[in-house]
Amino acid sequence: MRGGLLLSAAFIFLFLPVAMLQWAAAVFVALIIICYIYTELVSRGLKITRVDLTPNTFRFVPQTIRIRVNNTQPLPISYLLLSDNPGGMSTVGECVFSISLPGNSSQLLEYIVKSDRRGVYEIGPGLVKFSDPFGFFSRTIAISTTQTVSVFPRIIIPDLKILPGIPIGELNIVNPLFEDTSRYRGIREYVPGDDPRRIHWKTSAKAENLHVMEFDATYDAPVLLVLNIDASSYTKNTRYQHFERIIEAAASASQLWDSHNQKTGFIINGSKPFILPQVKHQISYILQVLAQIDAPDPSPSEIDVLLRSFPINYGSRIILISPPIKSTYYEQIALTIPPACSFDYWMLEGRISRENYLRQNYISPIKRHRIQPISEYGNRLFTYG
Amino acid sequence: MDKLPRRIYLSIPFFVLSFLSTAPLFFLLIMTAHEIGLSYDLHKGLPIIPFFIITPVIGFENYFVTLLSKNQKISLVGRLREIILLLLFFYLFIQLFLFVESGQLSYRPNFYSVFFMVFSFLFWLSHFTVLEQLMSRLVIAGFLEHNRGETLVRVLRDVQPVIQESYTMVSQINVTAILRMFLTLFVVLIYSGTQIIIPPLVAVFAVLSFCIQLILFATSQIFADDHNYLAYGAVITQNQRGRRTMAVIAISALAMAMSLLFARNVSVFAPKAVYDFFASLFRRINLERGARRIEDLTFLVSRPNLPPPSVDSYIAPSENNIFTFLLSFLNNLLTISLLILIAYLLLAPFLHNPKLLNQLLHLPLNKGFKIFLRAFKYLAQGWLLNFLDYFLGIFLMPFKGFFFLVRKLQKLWNKDDPVKSLTSQNEFVKNLIQQRMAQTQSEEKEFEIQTLGHLFTRMIFHFEKVGLTLKKSNTIREIITSCQTLMVNETEDQDIVQTCILTIGLCFEESLFSTRLITEPEIAQAQQALKTIAALPIFQASSSS
Numbered sequence: 064m065r066g067g068l069l070l071s072a073a074f075i076f077l078f079l080p081v082a083m084l085q086w087a088a089a090v091f092v093a094l095i096i097i098c099y100i101y102t103e104l105v106s107r108g109l110k111i112t113r114v115d116l117t118p119n120t121f122r123f124v125p126q127t128i129r130i131r132v133n134n135t136q137p138l139p140i141s142y143l144l145l146s147d148n149p150g151g152m153s154t155v156g157e158c159v160f161s162i163s164l165p166g167n168s169s170q171l172l173e174y175i176v177k178s179d180r181r182g183v184y185e186i187g188p189g190l191v192k193f194s195d196p197f198g199f200f201s202r203t204i205a206i207s208t209t210q211t212v213s214v215f216p217r218i219i220i221p222d223l224k225i226l227p228g229i230p231i232g233e234l235n236i237v238n239p240l241f242e243d244t245s246r247y248r249g250i251r252e253y254v255p256g257d258d259p260r261r262i263h264w265k266t267s268a269k270a271e272n273l274h275v276m277e278f279d280a281t282y283d284a285p286v287l288l289v290l291n292i293d294a295s296s297y298t299k300n301t302r303y304q305h306f307e308r309i310i311e312a313a314a315s316a317s318q319l320w321d322s323h324n325q326k327t328g329f330i331i332n333g334s335k336p337f338i339l340p341q342v343k344h345q346i347s348y349i350l351q352v353l354a355q356i357d358a359p360d361p362s363p364s365e366i367d368v369l370l371r372s373f374p375i376n377y378g379s380r381i382i383l384i385s386p387p388i389k390s391t392y393y394e395q396i397a398l399t400i401p402p403a404c405s406f407d408y409w410m411l412e413g414r415i416s417r418e419n420y421l422r423q424n425y426i427s428p429i430k431r432h433r434i435q436p437i438s439e440y441g442n443r444l445f446t447y448g
Numbered sequence: 449m450d451k452l453p454r455r456i457y458l459s460i461p462f463f464v465l466s467f468l469s470t471a472p473l474f475f476l477l478i479m480t481a482h483e484i485g486l487s488y489d490l491h492k493g494l495p496i497i498p499f500f501i502i503t504p505v506i507g508f509e510n511y512f513v514t515l516l517s518k519n520q521k522i523s524l525v526g527r528l529r530e531i532i533l534l535l536l537f538f539y540l541f542i543q544l545f546l547f548v549e550s551g552q553l554s555y556r557p558n559f560y561s562v563f564f565m566v567f568s569f570l571f572w573l574s575h576f577t578v579l580e581q582l583m584s585r586l587v588i589a590g591f592l593e594h595n596r597g598e599t600l601v602r603v604l605r606d607v608q609p610v611i612q613e614s615y616t617m618v619s620q621i622n623v624t625a626i627l628r629m630f631l632t633l634f635v636v637l638i639y640s641g642t643q644i645i646i647p648p649l650v651a652v653f654a655v656l657s658f659c660i661q662l663i664l665f666a667t668s669q670i671f672a673d674d675h676n677y678l679a680y681g682a683v684i685t686q687n688q689r690g691r692r693t694m695a696v697i698a699i700s701a702l703a704m705a706m707s708l709l710f711a712r713n714v715s716v717f718a719p720k721a722v723y724d725f726f727a728s729l730f731r732r733i734n735l736e737r738g739a740r741r742i743e744d745l746t747f748l749v750s751r752p753n754l755p756p757p758s759v760d761s762y763i764a765p766s767e768n769n770i771f772t773f774l775l776s777f778l779n780n781l782l783t784i785s786l787l788i789l790i791a792y793l794l795l796a797p798f799l800h801n802p803k804l805l806n807q808l809l810h811l812p813l814n815k816g817f818k819i820f821l822r823a824f825k826y827l828a829q830g831w832l833l834n835f836l837d838y839f840l841g842i843f844l845m846p847f848k849g850f851f852f853l854v855r856k857l858q859k860l861w862n863k864d865d866p867v868k869s870l871t872s873q874n875e876f877v878k879n880l881i882q883q884r885m886a887q888t889q890s891e892e893k894e895f896e897i898q899t900l901g902h903l904f905t906r907m908i909f910h911f912e913k914v915g916l917t918l919k920k921s922n923t924i925r926e927i928i929t930s931c932q933t934l935m936v937n938e939t940e941d942q943d944i945v946q947t948c949i950l951t952i953g954l955c956f957e958e959s960l961f962s963t964r965l966i967t968e969p970e971i972a973q974a975q976q977a978l979k980t981i982a983a984l985p986i987f988q989a990s991s992s993s
Contacts, residue, residue: 067840068626075633080715081640083651084633087658089707090700094662097699141692146680146969161682163691185947188976190969192677196695198669203968205976 065199069095098195101138106202108136111145111191113210114171119351122217125155125177128186128210137166143193145172145206150184152176152212178214181310183355186210215350216307216314221444225284225323226405229378232283233324239280246279285341285376286320287328288313289366291385294359298386298415304439305386305411306359312384312409312437314353315444321346326376330369333360338369341376366392370399379404384437386411387420397429405431412436412446452515458589459515462582467507469625469664470575472657473632474503478567479650480639495560498545502538502568509534510576514583531572538568578624578664584617585671592683601681615675621668629661659700666696680969793842797834804830877905877918884960896959896966903978904956907931907949910987914938924960928953938986945984948977 072091075084110133120126130147134140146159155175162170178184187209194201225234230241250266253273261275290313297305313329320327321344328341329349337352339345366383375381381404383396393408400406406429408421416422423436423446436446478499513530542561547553587610591603604611636654640646646654670692674684798805807827814820881901885894904924908916911931918927931949939945955974959966981987 066844070840070843071630076710077716079637080713081637082711082713083636083640083646083654085715086704086707086711087629087633087636089710090658090662090703093703093706094699097703101699139691139695141695142684142688144677144680144682146682148969148973157681159680159682161677161684161688163688185944188973190972194669194673196692196699197666198673201673203972205972207976207979 065095094197095199098197098199102193102195102200102202104136104138105134105140105193106204108134108138109140109143109191109193109204110135111189111204111206111208113187113206113208115210117211117213119213119215119347119354120177121215122181123177123179125175126212127173127175128158128212130172130189130206131169132162132164132172132191133169134164134166139166140164140193141196143191145189145191147174147189147206148187149174149176150186150209150212152178152184152186152214176212181214181216181307181354182357184212184214186212213351213354215354216310218318219311219315219442219444220319220322221315223319223445225320225325226380227282228284228376228380230280230282232281234282234284236280236282241280241282242278243281244278246281248277248279250274250276283325283378284320284323285326285328285379286316287330287341287373287375287379287381288316289330289370289381289383289385290332291363291366291383291388292331292333292356292360293363293385293388294361296386296388297359298413298417301413301439302359305413308437308439309384309386309411310353310356312411312444314350316382316384316409317346317349328373328375328379330366330373331356332363332366332369334362334364336364336369338373340374341379367396367399370396375401375404377401377403380407381405382407382409384409387413387417387422389419390421390425391419393421394428397427397432400429400432406433408432408434409437409445410434412439414439455515455586458586459511459583462579462585463507463511465660465664465667466575466579466582467504467511469578469628469657469660470571471503471507472653472660473628473635474567474571474574475500476632476635476639476650476653476657479653480635480642483639483642495545495549498542498564499567502541502564503571506534506568506572507575510572510579514576514579531569534572535565535569538565578621581617581621581624582667584614587611587614588675588678592678600678600683604678611675611678615672618668618671618675622665622672625661625665625668629658629665632657632661659704662700663696666693666700679967789842793835793838796838797831801830801834804834877901877908880960890965892965893959896971899971900952900956900959900966900974903952903974906978907952907981910981914986924953924957939984944980948980951977952981 068091072088074088076088076092079085079088112131112133114129114131115127118126118128128147128149130145132143132145140163142161142163144159144161149158153176155177158174158176160172162172164170176184176186187206189206191204191206192201227234227236227238227241231243231245250263251274253262253267253275257275261277263274263276266274290309292306292309294302317327317329324343326341326343327339327345327349329337329339329345329352331337331352333356339349339352370381381400383406385408387410397406408427410421410423412423421434423434425434427434437444438446475496478496482496539557539561542564543553543555546558546561588604591600591607632654636646636650639650670689674689677684798808804827807823807830811820811823811827814823878901881897885897888894888897908918908927908931911934912918914934916927916930916934918930922930928949931953932946935942935945935949952974955966955970958964
């Protein structure tokens with residue numbers, strides 16, 4: 064259409080000796096040229112950026128996606144369409160915008176996404192459409208930058224007591240055996256039986272009777288979480304739900320220990336095993352890893368082998384989070400636990416009991432071993448307690 | 449939306465626009481007719497006052513009938529009834545006018561009354577066409593009032609045929625506007641043939657008509673964009689439309705002001721050159737040349753005292769003979785070529801468009817005059833559009849040739865053009881595309897298959913460089929899997945690359961085998977995926993080597 068109009072207008076302008084006709088033809092040509100220049104300038108001056116590069120969220124928790132549209136040219140844009148691709152996440156409201164932009168201005172666009180599934184989602188690429196006011200030239204620009212949104216598993220903080228591991232740590236305890244001599248608490252009068260090394264001589268001299276120093280009792284409770292993603296452990300018909308529940312349990316346990324400022328180690332027995340040494344404050348990394356796990360692994364690594372090669376801290380609590388496993392395999396794992404460590408098995412309760420597989424009423428023959436059943440669904444992590 | 453006040457509020461601008469775009473053009477026509485001496489009486493000019501009176505009446509009548517039809521298109525019978533009543537009214541009105549003017553009452557129709565009625569009918573038809581096209585916007589206004597986002601998309605999907613019809617009608621407005629613009633210019637040209645200086649009133653109407661057609665054109669584009677954006681679920685607000693209208697006015701004003709500097713009453717090239725060109729063209733295909741020779745001979749015979757021809761005239765040099773023969777041969781060749789070209793242009797629409805040929809062959813099979821007429825109308829429309837397309841194509845051929853030459857020269861500089869090598873590969877993918885394109889009935893689907901087919905072949909082209917082999921028995925899924933396998937452990941961003949391959953493949957597969965149309969965001973996503981694949985270091989390395 065544009066070509067035909069230009070050709071006709073050029074013909075009229077060049078050959079017809081009537082001022083009014085020449086004027087009309089020139090208007091046509093000028094309009095097309097102005098519109099072309101406008102479209103080119105605007106498309107070059109339009110800069111679109113994503114504000115948050117890697118936003119994270121939890122399942123069912125809304126997350127705001129922000130896009131900044133910047134018109135760097137002095138020409139105003141009457142309106143343009145911006146459509147973003149939420150990348151499989153559901154949107155709350157619209158992810159399509161029609162906006163007006165004055166010259167040399169910018170606008171921040173926001174929309175909310177959420178997901179009922181854990182995972183890593185890629186937002187984008189988006190699309191911008193606009194045209195000149197006469198609609199001669201329309202442009203579609205793809206927003207090349209994408210944004211990765213990690214949806215972490217749901218966290219259900221378990222009502223669980225953190226048992227003492229070794230003396231001296233971050234958690235307070237009443238037991239004076241765990242006193243930390245670097246944490247001074249106060250001075251009291253001496254009573255028979257107090258350790259003479261604790262007498263505070265300066266205060267005793269002033270008060271003219273014996274006084275002793277008191278210290279805070281603290282303990283450390285390092286934990287090592289072992290997540291079993293062996294596909295054979297999951298029954299086929301409930302694989303997805305059980306796997307999600309196990310991941311939730313692992314995320315919740317990590318969060319619990321991290322909130323108490325404890326060292327948390329992590330092992331996942333995939334075909335490429337994931338091993339994280341026992342260090343503090345690595346919850347975000349653990350959640351990121353948990354968000355990325357797709358499905359149970361059909362060819363996993365052996366947990367006992369992984370545990371043997373792992374430098375477990377003295378007095379650690381080792382928690383195996385898994386659906387029911389074979390009793391022989393359980394004993395094999397239990398035998399690798401160092402003597403100074405306690406061993407918990409957070410077992411997902413299954414409705415189908417399989418032969419040679421552990422059940423909830425299983426009593427471990429080994430000391431300091433506990434089995435804690437995880438409920439299949441619901442807002443409480445454990446079936447009991 | 450059914451509330452009348454609301455409909456009136458929304459439709460008043462449509463009425464104003466349609467009336468203003470029609471009336472000045474028709475006033476201009478009347479004044480031209482008046483000027484070139486079209487009169488019903490040898491002693492009297494064409495009185496133009498009744499035309500000025502009747503046009504607003506027709507405008508309002510049209511508006512109220514369309515407004516009261518409540519989103520329903522009025523049937524052909526209804527329109528027929530309406531026009532019969534109107535013609536009766538026009539006749540009575542003009543007879544009354546003539547009676548008031550001359551003082552003689554006559555019921556017999558004369559040239560002026562017939563001309564007036566034909567004019568009024570044409571005005572009615574013209575105004576009604578644009579008004580109806582604009583009023584089709586009211587159909588979707590109801591859906592836009594309460595819905596937004598996904599809900600709106602869902603609602604629009606439910607009423608897709610209505611929206612589609614509305615979109616088609618709105619899109620037709622720009623064609624109408626352009627035709628009217630050219631009609632305005634044509635009328636001005638005729639007028640300038642009769643008068644050297646165009647009177648101010650005529651100039652005002654011409655400029656007004658031209659400007660309003662421009663605004664009509666821009667409005668149609670705004671509405672078409674609105675429809676287009678609605679497909680994404682975005683609703684353009686009144687405020688935003690206002691801004692664009694202001695931009696239209698500003699750009700138009702700028703263009704008009706700039707154009708004033710160039711407009712003169714002298715053509716850049718002499719009109720005689722144009723005349724000579726067309727004169728020589730028509731002289732070549734003049735079929736009455738033989739008759740003129742006979743006249744010449746008769747003229748010669750009628751002069752008996754003519755001196756005898758000299759001997760030299762019988763002895764022509766041999767070189768001249770050959771030269772004359774060659775000239776006449778070239779002349780005849782050119783004439784024959786022109787005739788063949790015209791015949792080809794007339795037949796080309798049928799030769800290149802099997803659907804049109806099919807329509808032509810099935811035309812006699814249509815039973816019933818009305819059905820036959822409708823089929824003929826579609827055939828004529830299709831033929832005319834194709835004919836114009838080919839006709840314009842001939843004029844554009846030199847430009848295309850020039851661009852082709854430039855592109856060829858560019859390729860000489862850049863021999864490693866991937867598109868060039870595409871032509872010799874992926875034969876079976878091409879066959880698949882052609883096969884599906886032949887089977888599909890929809891033009892949009894054809895375009896979609898072509899676009900995604902191109903993306904898919906481009907992707908295969910890249911993977912062939914790293915060892916992808918294809919068999920005729922391969923399905924698209926198998927090709928996708930092969931490409932994905934080739935990429936395992938080759939790049940760092942495994943997930944992204946695998947998703948990109950899958951996106952292109954699945955889009956292509958869906959375009960081939962699904963009746964659903966692939967949406968623009970999906971196509972854009974596939975295009976983006978191809979860009980990502982093409983930018984991979986492995987392909988960059990192989991192309992540089």
